[in-house]
Amino acid sequence: xxxxxxxxxxxxxxxxxxxxxxxxxxxxxxxxxxxxxxxxxxxxxxxxxxxxxxxxxxxxxxxxxxxxxxxxxxxxxxxxxxxxxxxxxxxxxxxxxxxxxxxxxxxxxxxxxxxxxxxxxxxxxxxxxxxxxxxxxxxxxxxxxxxxxxxxx
Numbered sequence: 001x002x003x004x005x006x007x008x009x010x011x012x013x014x015x016x017x018x019x020x021x022x023x024x025x026x027x028x029x030x031x032x033x034x035x036x037x038x039x040x041x042x043x044x045x046x047x048x049x050x051x052x053x054x055x056x057x058x059x060x061x062x063x064x065x066x067x068x069x070x071x072x073x074x075x076x077x078x079x080x081x082x083x084x085x086x087x088x089x090x091x092x093x094x095x096x097x098x099x100x101x102x103x104x105x106x107x108x109x110x111x112x113x114x115x116x117x118x119x120x121x122x123x124x125x126x127x128x129x130x131x132x133x134x135x136x137x138x139x140x141x142x143x144x145x146x147x148x149x150x151x152x153x
Contacts, residue, residue: 050067130148
């Protein structure tokens with residue numbers, strides 16, 4: 001059965017800094033390509049976006065970012081617009097934690113609000129392993145898992 005609310009996506013992306021690395025405020029562009037699934041149907045997807053952020057310190061060193069993106073999925077005609085806010089802390093030299101608040105909107109689709117908490121473990125080899133949980137409120141409510149790799153080049 002083709003359940004319209006079953007949705008999954010995976011993509012690979014590259015991010016490029018647009019300002020001098022010496023500046024406190026960081027600006028970056030992102031381009032991603034991947035695939036998405038809605039029900040039993042699979043299709044290609046592309047994502048382009050921009051992020052603004054900087055490091056901060058509360059009781060531990062951390063960072064914040066504001067990101068915006070547009071995604072185009074082969075499974076529907078209209079693009080999806082996203083706005084995200086992230087706040088993170090360095091718990092130790094190798095362990096980070098962060099919280100994301102993600103909003104998305106698509107013409108003819110439902111508005112979505114997602115709250116995600118994650119941990120990132122520095123492997124010591126130029127990569128972080130990322131694991132998290134998320135709660136999503138849209139035309140349906142869902143709880144999901146997040147897994148990923150942050151790679152430095």
